[in-house]
Amino acid sequence: MALDLDDRTPDLSRASDVGARRLPRSTPEQQGVDPGGVARLVRALASEAPELHSLMLVRHGFVVAEAWAAPFSSDRTHLLYSLSKTFTASAVGFARAEGLLDLDDLLVELLARLTPGHVSDEALGGLDAGARALLGRLRVRDLLTMTSGHDADPSEAVFAGEDWLAGFLAQPLAHEPGTHFVYNTAATYVLAELVQRAAGVGLVEYLRLRLYEPLGIVGVTWELSPTGYEVGGFGMSATTEDLAVLGELFLRDGVWAGRQVLPEGWAALASAAQVPSGWGGPAEDDSDSDWSQGYGFQMWRSRHGGYRGDGAFGQYCLVLPEQDAVVAITASVPDMGAQLAIVWEHLLPAFAPDELPDDPAGRAALAAAVDGLRLDPPQGPASSAVGDAAAGRRVAFAANPAGLRSVVLRPGVTDELELTFDEGVVALVAGHGEAVNQPVPMPAHGNAPVLQADPVHGRTGIGWQDAAVSAIWPEPDLYRITVRLLGMPHTLTIDARWSGSSVTVTGGFDLWMGDGRLPTLIGTIEG
Incomplete structure (x- = not known):
């Protein structure tokens, strides 16, 4: 017998815990889901669109399948990239309900009130009369729907500066606002700064009482702009179940645990196709693309009648109203279209209108697929005569953009590496065959290396990320370190090639926004 729908009441008894x-x-069958079909979905995502980090499937309000690929886990937050935009749009919805702004407010009028100086004649001196006129007709609604009037995405130019709001205003518009869709993360940033300025608090704090706490979402972090505002269009981190809960909130018209959490009507408004979409505008629409089904308020319409928030490299909150289902996914994939195609191919046939007969074999197949999810570190020799000879000797580097001065390798059952940066000494431990989890120094995401405070680990000077670190010697003179970031869809590989008294260090991220390569460093072995 299927579970009583009254059992869908959310359990908030552990809502203070991350994840x-x-x-x-x-069970899947009780909610009309074929477990064998879900098993095929998990296997396909893991093998055909690697790498899958997590998946949660919700039907009729019940989780019927959940999976994490070790070393990822239910209690770890994951960088969402542009899926952050759906949370930012929700903040706009709250601000609208509270009278802080309106969808048809003109941007320049809001800015004149909230950001003195940003719309002065001096600040807008680079815009001609036509561009100023277009800017004067740009509304909050146009920012939400990515129809700001830019001919191409201005985000790269905007984010290259220190004041992103000023940078956005300096980019001339070419189209009447509201008429031309161009994906525009900088527009989302403007929305985020508007809400934060109007509310007088940061985005995380603004959403805490309104959205996060009602949904039991804790441990959220959000990256900051150079001027100190949560960036809105990317940079938020949350858990897989947080995404599933967000999808359920939208699926239930903004109601959670019997409470109207989102402003009434906002879920329907934000998820509707407000404008035609396509990466290059309507002229490049492709009816077979999930990015050409229409765009709402920072949400995409999907094929097969649903909608979603999505983020680069495979982060998804899929809402399927016709199937009364939600799918949350975190991943690291280069082709998001192929990833979604796998979901449609295997998941849609798995839905049935009614409860299915008990299927022990199907559940066993699903359990095996879930249990088999692992992202093991590269395997290879744990030692080399070259490394043994260099043990404990200092490798010194000339001044470089990474700020790395020297490295000392002490090989063993686990390798110990002492890295001296301009800002201090960092100790890393690299496992062989099994990775060692630890915080590692990292640049701020998406930018050139910078130094930042880290309240989590109590350190200052260098940014830190939790990671799984391992090392092998794939060749006698090549030492390879693999750093899998446990809160991001990225893995860093560093190769150190030993040749006589010198060491050449190269490497980079498997996937990254922009150029993920590290600068090549050549060190000298001392002693």
Whole structure:
């Protein structure tokens, strides 16, 4: 017998824990889902669109399948990239309901009130009369729907500066606002700064009482702009169940645990196709593309009648109203279209209108697919005569953009590496065959290397990220370190090629926004 729908009442007993369960669990069959079909979905995502980090499937309000690929886990937050935009749009919805702004407010009038100096004649001196006129007709609604009037995405130019709001205003518009869709992360940033200035608090704090706490979402972080505002269009981190809960909130018209959390009507408004979409505008629409089905308020319409928030490299909150289902995914994939195609191919046939007969074999197949999800570190020799000879000797580097002065390798059962940066000494431990989890120094995401405070680990000077670190010697003179970032869809590989008294260090990220390569460093072995 299917579980009573009254059992869908969220369990908030552990809502103070990161990754706490808030949704009830059920067997797939009880909710009309074929477990064998879900097993095929998990296997396909893991093998055909690697790498899958996590997946949660919710049907009729019940979690019927959930999976994390070790070393990822339910209690770790994951960088969402542009899926952050859906949370930012929700903040706009709250601000609208509270009278802080309106969808048809003109941007220049809001800015004149909230950001003195940004719309002065001096600030807009680079715009001609036509561009100023277009800017004067740009509304909050146009920012939400990515129809700001830019001919091409201005985000790269905007984010290259220190004041992103001023940088956005300096980019001339070419189209009447509201008429031309161009994906525009900088526009989302403007929305985020508007809400923060109007509310007088940061985005995380603004959403805490309104959205996060009602949904039991804790441990959220959000990257900051150079001027100190949560960036809105990317940079938020949350858990897989947080995404599933967000999808359930939209699926239930903004109601959670019997409470109207989102402003009434906002879920329907934000998820509707407000404008035609396509990366290059309507002229490049492709009816077979999930990015050409229409765009709402920082949400995409999907094929097969649903909608979604999505983020680069495969982060998804898929809402399927016709199937009464939600799918949350975190991943690291280069082709998001192929990833979604796999979901449609395997998941849609798995839905049935009614409860299915008990299927032990199907559940066993699903359990095996879930249990088999692992992202093991590269395997290879744990030692080399070259490394043994260099043990404990200092490798010194000339001044470089990474600020790395020297490295000392002490090989063993686990390798110990002492890295001296301009800002201090960092100790890393690299496992062989099994990675060692630890915080590692990292640049701020998406930017050139910078130094920042880290309240989590109590350090200052260098930015830190939790990572799984391992090392092998794939060749006698090549030492390879693999750093899998446990809160991001990225893995860093560093190669150190030993030749006589010198060491050449190269490497980079497998996937990155922009150029993920590290600068090549040549060090000298001392002693």
